[in-house]
Amino acid sequence: MSYSKKVIDHYSNPRNMGSFDKGDDEVGTGIVGAPECGDVMKLQLKISGGVIEDARFKTFGCGSAIASSSLATEWVKGKTIDEAFEIKNTEIVTELNLPPVKIHCSVLAEDAIKAAIADYKKKNNEG
Amino acid sequence: MLKFPIYMDYHSTTPVDPRVLESMLPYFSGKFGNAASKNHSFGWDADEAISKARAQIAQLIACNPKEVVFTSGATESDNLALKGVAHMYREKGNHIITAVTEHKAILDTAKRLEKEGFEVTYLPVDSDGLINLETLKAAITDQTILISIMLANNEIGVIQPIAEIGQIAKEKGVVFHCDATQGVGKIPVNVDEMGIDLMSFSAHKIYGPKGVGGLYVRRKKPRVRLAAVMDGGGHERGMRSGTLNVPGIVGLGKACEIAEKEMIEEELRLTKMRNKLQDYIMTELDEVYLNGHPENRLAQNLNISFAYVEGESLMMGLKEIALSSGSACTTATLEPSYVLRALGVGSDLAHSSLRFGLGRFTTDEEIDYVGKRVVEAVTRLREMSPLYEMAKEGIDLKSVQWTEH
Structure with a gap:
């Protein structure tokens, strides 16, 4: 498997890697994937006034999965919830030059954003 | 001085030993004759070289030189053994026994034979990767014409009890084929003592060239007959037509000669190195698991699962080291290693496995470096792993409702 420069860069210098406190009401947490499938992403969004102020991720998976979540x-940072909800996996595929066998990594990242937003809304009774 | 990249994937292939290369060179353009040309010195030279190679191989596996059939490699040898026996003995029976952890060259050939109407039993293995001899005995019927079990596994290095299997096959009058691709030249092989009737081997796994291998075919007690897979000039006692690859075969012979002389010393040296690497990794990291039997394994092999990190990303973090992983992401199918799955290793741990393959040119310095880098890379990826974080928080990962995708 040969990786694009951008995938290697995210893998080597992951952006916003880490965790927020799950219990914080301003934090939405999305965990998607399954260990049996070889990838699990945890994406956390810190949201204030409908705007995503900060984000963190942790990913178990291949380099493309790590890069997709890092990206x-x-x-999402600086975007409103609605704007973040519109991020499409295909944009991630294009940005990272993912080959066809790695498209599921981008799908997972999109799902993780949506799951984190859903968690935030549920916590704050906006669901 | 360390030289990069470091090669630690010797199960995949090996570099040609300089002594092997030297032995081959005269047979490309100087002594280029066809070994089947019986009427001139070019042919005689080639034929003489082939005879020498047969003798070198025979010496290594304790057979008669006439019992060696040259092929293009172990995949062809496996095909010839399985299809050759199936088609030759189909009047006698239609049942073949093999095991789930065999190489694809065996499994896919067996599947093709199933399509032709043969019945195949795929023996399971226990959690150490070994087949159960009682299960084997129970699987044999009056229709069984062939048992095919590998000597050493290409992923986990586990060595099957070949002599015992040979004994069982003999008692039941069933032909026994052994895919010894990973074992020949690494551990002592004696086809008589092990009761082997057919045995596949390959040059490029033992510091010979790619594209050449052989099939041992027993001539006496019993005389094994094979239906040819390819039609042609009737070379190799009619079992494998095609002009012999003289330089390749010379290289295979030389590789066998070197292995015969050096393998015991090499095995001792590599066992020490492998154990050192294993001990270091297992001491420095928690939740790492050895795959395959701890003792009945090749000195060259170390297969370890690193819980909570994924194999492909781990290899990406070790890009100056050539390794293999059982991770799905290293294959086109997205399925993790079927060998590890057969051992009962969960998909999650199969995704997290690395295979270290040591060999003739592995140095102590490389072992130290690789150990250190593996620990670094695993530690870094665990910091990045949500699974490791959850496990450390005391969450039972098996109890989590994952979203399958």
Whole structure:
């Protein structure tokens, strides 16, 4: 498997890697994937006044999965919830030059954003 | 001085030993004759070289030189053994026994034979990777014409009890084929003592060239007959037509000669190195698991699962080291290693496995470096792993409702 420069860069210098306190009401946490499938992503969004102020991720998975989630944290920052909800996996595929067998990594990142937003809304009774 | 990249994937292939290369060189353009040309010195030279190679191989596996059939490699040898026996003995029976952890060259050939109407039993293995001899005995019927079990596994290095299997096959009058691709030249092989009737081997796994291998075919007690897979000039006692690859075969012979002389010393040296690497990794990291039997394994092999990190990303973090992983992401199918799965290793741990393959040119310095880098890379990826974080928080990962995708 040969990786694009961007995948290697995110893998080597992951952006926003880490965790927020799950219990914080301002934090939405999305965990998607399954260990049996070889990838699990945890994406956390810190949201204030409908705007994503900060994001963190942790990922178990291949380099493309790590890069997809790292990129997702960069992209969501500063966006409103509605804007973040619109991020499409295909944009991640294009940005990272993912080959066809790695498209599921980008799908997972999109799912993780949506799951984190859903968690935030549930916590704050906006669901 | 360390030289990069470091090669630690010797199960996949090996570099040609300089002594092997030297032995081959005269047979490309100087002594280029066809070994089947019986009427001139070019042919005689080639034929003489082939005879020498047969003798070198025979010496290594304790057979008669006439019992060696040259092929393009172990995949062809496996095909010839399985299809050759099936088609030759189909009047006698239609049942073949093999095991789930065999190489694809065996499993896919067996599947093709199933399509032709043969019945195949795929023996399970226990959690150490060994087949159960009682299960084997129970699987044999009056229709069984062939048992095919590998000597050493290419992923986990586990060595099957070949002599015992040979004994059982003999008692039941069933032909026994052994895919010894990973074992020949690494551990002592004696086809008589092990009761082997057919045995596949390959040059490039033992510091010979790619594209050449052989099939041992027993001539006496019993005389094994094979239906040829390819039609042609009737070379190799009619079992494998095609002009012999003289330089390749010379290289295979030389590789066998070197292995015969050096393998015991090499095995001792590599066992020490492998154990050192294993001990270091297991001391420095928690939740690492050895795959395959702890003792009945090749000195060259170390297969370890690193819980909570994924194999492909781990290899990406070790890009200056050539390794293999049982992770799905290293294959086109997205399925993790079927060998590890057969051992009962969970998919999660199969995704997290690395295979270290040591060999003739592995140095102590490389072992130290690789150990240190593996520990670093695993530690870094665990910091990045949500699974490791959850496990450390005391969450039972098996109790979590995952979203399958």
